[in-house]
Amino acid sequence: METKFNFNECIKIEEEILQCKLRNIRVAIEHRSEKGRAVEYLVMNLIRDFLPKEYGLGTGFIAYHNETIDNIEITSQLDIIIYDALRGGPIINLESCQVFPIESVYGYIEVKTVLNSDLLNQIVKQNNELRKIRNRYYWIPVKSSRTKIKLKLQNDFPSIRAYIFTLETDIKDIISDLEKNIRNSGKETHISGMYIGNKGFFRNYPVDKPDDKNYQKIEHFKDNGLFRFKKALFDGVSRYPRIPQYWVPAIDAYFMKSNELRIMTSTGSATMTSAFINFSSIKHL
Numbered sequence: 491m492e493t494k495f496n497f498n499e500c501i502k503i504e505e506e507i508l509q510c511k512l513r514n515i516r517v518a519i520e521h522r523s524e525k526g527r528a529v530e531y532l533v534m535n536l537i538r539d540f541l542p543k544e545y546g547l548g549t550g551f552i553a554y555h556n557e558t559i560d561n562i563e564i565t566s567q568l569d570i571i572i573y574d575a576l577r578g579g580p581i582i583n584l585e586s587c588q589v590f591p592i593e594s595v596y597g598y599i600e601v602k603t604v605l606n607s608d609l610l611n612q613i614v615k616q617n618n619e620l621r622k623i624r625n626r627y628y629w630i631p632v633k634s635s636r637t638k639i640k641l642k643l644q645n646d647f648p649s650i651r652a653y654i655f656t657l658e659t660d661i662k663d664i665i666s667d668l669e670k671n672i673r674n675s676g677k678e679t680h681i682s683g684m685y686i687g688n689k690g691f692f693r694n695y696p697v698d699k700p701d702d703k704n705y706q707k708i709e710h711f712k713d714n715g716l717f718r719f720k721k722a723l724f725d726g727v728s729r730y731p732r733i734p735q736y737w738v739p740a741i742d743a744y745f746m747k748s749n750e751l752r753i754m755t756s757t758g759s760a761t762m763t764s765a766f767i768n769f770s771s772i773k774h775l
Contacts, residue, residue: 498714505716508536509687512657516603530569530601533655537570537599540720545596545727546575550587552595552650555625559643559748564589565620570599572651572727581741593626593739596727597651597682605659605686607667613654614671614679621649621678627740628733641740641751644733651726654684655719664689665708672706679706683722690715693722 511532519525534547541547548571551564571590573579578594598620600613624645632638661667664686672679672694684692690712695704711718733739743751 501714501717505714508532508716512687516657525603526601529603529657533599533601534570537572537720537723541572541724541727544574544576546573546579547571548573548580548588548590550580550584551589552592552598552620552623553581553589553744554592554623555627555743556623557625559625559627559743559751562744565623566616568598569601571595572597572599577733578739581744591739591741591744592623592650593628593741595650596730597653597723599653599655599723602654602656605654605656605661607661610659610661610667611671614668614675614681617652617681618676618679620652621680623650627743628737629740630734630737639738641743642737647731649678649680651682651723651730652680653682653719653723653726656684656686658688659686664692665710668692668708669706672708677705681708682726683719685715685719687715691718691722 512529515525515528515532519528530549534549538547549567549569550571551567552571553562553564555561556563567587571588573590573594573596578591580588580590582589600616602609602613624647626644626647628642628644629639630642632640668681668684672681680694682693686692690710691714692708692710695702695707695709697705699705740751
């Protein structure tokens with residue numbers, strides 16, 4: 491006799507196992523920073539298990555060009571950065587953290603042990619600033635040549651996806667608090683998904699335009715929160731636009747001034763003369 495597979499039961503068991511691991515971290519580790527790192531490691535492994543290998547996971551900073559190509563800045567540190575592992579990667583690797591060019595980034599996840607009102611306010615304000623980052627530079631082929639390439643500014647991609655993962659919260663009315671923070675932070679703010687272990691799954695209503703009346707509204711699903719979070723994450727990065735086959739992220743633009751960037755050939759006629767980013771001169775969000 492054929493036995494029917496109960497997917498809903500598997501989903502519940504998976505979430506129960508996760509909650510047990512989180513409780514173990516809470517009980518076993520007293521130091522706040524170490525507890526935070528343990529939770530980040532757990533979430534990183536959880537995501538790695540279900541996201542295809544084309545998506546890389548790292549921790550650190552996003553480098554980007556603010557308004558002009560020569561004005562390079564980096565974000566504040568982000569817990570988990572989701573990037574294109576097939577055609578991109580970190581431009582600086584410091585072992586414990588990396589710097590990723592915005593040209594390779596799909597989204598990020600902020601991981602917190604306990605989410606309180608102050609932390610939520612910080613995360614929402616940070617989200618508003620991160621979603622303003624639009625300028626991406628790529629080398630693309632020159633149609634009249636088989637070897638020459640030219641620099642292209644691409645600034646109409648969607649903002650990077652934003653997610654929050656936390657064990658628990660002491661905020662009594664999380665929906666009201668989150669909606670208020672979103673309204674106060676600015677029109678760019680949008681949370682694609684938030685998992686709270688003791689509350690379920692939350693997200694901004696998906697809308698076509700920012701002027702939609704539901705744009706700053708939050709919807710809540712109490713059941714199957716972990717599954718909904720994973721699905722929202724997978725959907726968000728899967729639907730993010732891919733660059734055409736022959737486009738290449740212009741990572742050299744982070745190491746060279748605009749007057750050094752020129753039409754290049756496939757033989758790599760241009761060289762990097764300053765192969766480092768001066769962190770002391772870079773502004774943080």
